[in-house]
Amino acid sequence: MLQNSTKDVTPPTDSDPARLPGTPAAAAPAIVRLTGAVASLGGRPVLRGVDLSVRPGEVVALLGANGSGKSTTVKSVIGAVPLERGGLELFGTPYAKFRQWHRIGYVPQRTTAAGGVPATVREVVSTGRLPQHRLLPFRRKDREAVDRALDAVGMLDRARDGVADLSGGQQQRVLIARALVGSPDLLIMDEPMAGVDAASQQVLADTLRSEVARGAAVLLVLHELGPLEPLIDRVVLLRDGCVAHDGPPVPNTGLHALPGHDHVHPHADDHHLTSTGLTGTGLTTTPRRPA
């Protein structure tokens, strides 16, 4: 666990007063409001009173070391992890009464989109359309929505292929298309960049940008800001199940400079094995330190 030796950045402080003055949505009511969330997994407390809000059109990144409770926070937002204490409101409705699931697109943390039986890309993405057609047959407008979502992630030409035949990054794109297919107002993504190749990272950043332009809010779990940094309005940093920082991202620092970051990257000689080539994403990120 090396500490980042970068000297030219200033770590943000927890008392950072800046709270998105420039964001037009700042005054709007939150579409996700998690208050004092306490949750545990298998008896081990994972969340110890997390407050998290996402306003319409806002892009919020949830950062933190492994085991800090990022994924659990997101899972409690979608109701997959029950809260022991605390409150959850989605689109202004208490969780117990919330039914408008079609407004949420969810991308779970997955290494594969394949199950025990073959399924095509189109079949997997079509499940994202279930909130719209429910028990009715799958109609043309549903099919068109699937086509649009597949086109957005550049996978339309693979629609008839089996998901098991795709690479990890391509499978991740399929899962993102599945979340986009219902044109959600809130997109929730759990580590979308994990195990994703450079081309797919580019597609992901572009897709995210156009979703934000459309007006969708995004709640992202990230290991580090990386190439998505220019898109992010606010960073919530978790440490041991508590919010350690909540404020705008500090340019060109990423998670490395934030308190509590476990620096787990392989470095030095083996970097060529793990590098996905940020330069290939075409995003304007300033190098964090001279190469």
Added chain:
Amino acid sequence: MTEMLSYDFMQRALLAAVLVGVTAPAVGIYLVQRRQALLGDGMGHVAMTGVGLGFIFQTSPVWMAVLVCVLGAVVMELVRSRGNQRGDIALAMLFYGGMACGKLLVSLSAEAGSGSLESYLWGSILTVAPADLVTIAVLGAVVIAVTVGLRRQLFAICQDEEFARVTGLPVRLLNLLLAVMAAVTVTVAMRVVGLLLVSALMVVPVVAAQQLTRSFAATQAAAIALGVVVSLAGVTGSYQADVPSGPAIVLLAIVVFALFSAISGPLARRRHRAPADRGPEVCDVRLPGQGAADANACAQSGPTSGAGLAQ
């Protein structure tokens, strides 16, 4: 052939075979998709207790088996959905307990030693009574209506339960429904292939079909077709060669699986050759030296830029 069809018992046997050939793979595909291929096996064990109760109370063993099996399926689903680590132990208790209890009850009943338990363990399709056929037809129709009618919903919960929950599907209800359908199928197929081989008819046609298919819909259709073909062929063969129908059907299905697996490799290669220049199918990360473009990308990126893959 016509002589065989002129017997009432053969007509009933073939009809029962068709019904089971459709229902077992129609449900089994969801279990295979969720990687619970052996769940049907466990339910077969649990159903034995139902058969035993039927013997004790002198009622229809089929309906008793349906009842006990549905109860067992609900318990199994609740254990599974809890996701706790002792889940497999709880299931083991249920399976072994069901089998032991079944044998014990049969031995206590008036029919002990008459060998009629054998017909439930291995199936005795040639002794399917008209009343049995009605039961099989009614239950089979329900199972087919649910598993084909709710294909998209059941596919969603078996493919990715967590995602299905966020689409607002009643995941728990659908899971219970699927478990109950599997239980009903086990008891429907019990007369045809027997409790010990029931799971084979739910699993083998599915895994045989998926050697050649790429989509879920095609796999389901092919598995059902295959289920019907092997069931009919198995019953016919068992009549001609005077062997039990259950083992004949299951062995036929396994032969088909072996054949399909043998030709799946060449077929897949041909399929992948057709749309050429797609680039790498699986490996996105290439080592330097394999291509000039990659070497460049690595040279340009700084040591801290291992985003994404670096976890």
